[in-house]
Amino acid sequence: MLTTELPPLSPWGSIRSFDQVGTEGILRVHTDTGTGYFVPRELNARVHEIWRIPTGWYGHSADDRHWAIVAMTFPTLFPDELVEQAHELQQQGDPHCYTIVLAAQLAAATSLPRPSTPEATTKTAPTDSNDPLPERTQLIPVAASASADQQVPETPRPAWVRKSGPIARQVWGDWHETVPPGFVGVVASPDESPEDETWHLVPAQEYESRGTFRFVVDLENHATWAGHP
Structure with a gap:
């Protein structure tokens, strides 16, 4: 588990206590006037630039929905219900930016490397000495057929893409x-x-x-x- 150096102050005053969120260094801090998340610089770089707060402080209160940015960026660190709520808050509060970020996340989740085209080797076909035609070549694929464990994996379905319905x-x-x-x-x-x-x-x-x-x-x-x- 990474240990994050706790800043002496938060945007909401002196820090009274804090909790480690996950194992990469994100902190949830508690003060007398509010709570929020502190995201270290390395992790903060993963936040989409349209939403990124340079200081790494993301508030969590009735009037501050910035915590939802953290939950959307690091969904595996939060309960499913909280991630769902984060998507709803951002979609309702900032639909334009939400669409941009969602499209970027979807593109990142589906950008798997494509399989390379099998190389071909050239093999000279045997010829009859009386054959007036020039030597012929055959293109033989290195891997004529892929085994089951060599099949291209299916693209994972991003967590936020849901079926339609009630x-x-x-x-x-x-x-x-x-x-x-x-x-x-x-x-x-x-x-x-x-x-x-x-x-x-x-x-x-x-x-x-x-x-x-x-x-x-x-x-x-x-x-x-x-x-x-």
Whole structure:
């Protein structure tokens, strides 16, 4: 774990306590008047220039959403729900810059090196001494066929790219009297129409494997929850 030298002061006053975020040196600091994150210079360089704060201080309060920049830049250091909230805050508060940063992150996540074209070697074909034609050549690929472990890996799907559909807003386990064992009950609605709520039963295992972001309900495959609260 890297140790970050703690600055004596923050933009919010003297530092009363701090927590290490991850293992690369980011600090969450607490003061009498506010909290925020301190990102060391090396890590701060990873923040998109359109959002980067040169001092490395990113506030976290009701009036300061700069913490969301840290969560979006280093999503593996934060809970999934907090990263999701960070995306929503930045998208709503600064949609133009959010689009630019998201496009840059998407490009970085999908820019895998392309496989090189197999080299070819030249091999002289045997000829008959009476053959009036000049010597012929054959182009033989070095690797005629790739084995299974040589196949080009699939491009990873960035965490922030989600399927379209209603998003699960609240979840009930099978402790609820109308949720069958092995299922969860959810109330869901589209981001663009949060008032259009629908209720569904989702296999618990499927819900638990939802990944980084919120669960997207499949209207064709997830049954309607008739006995919802």
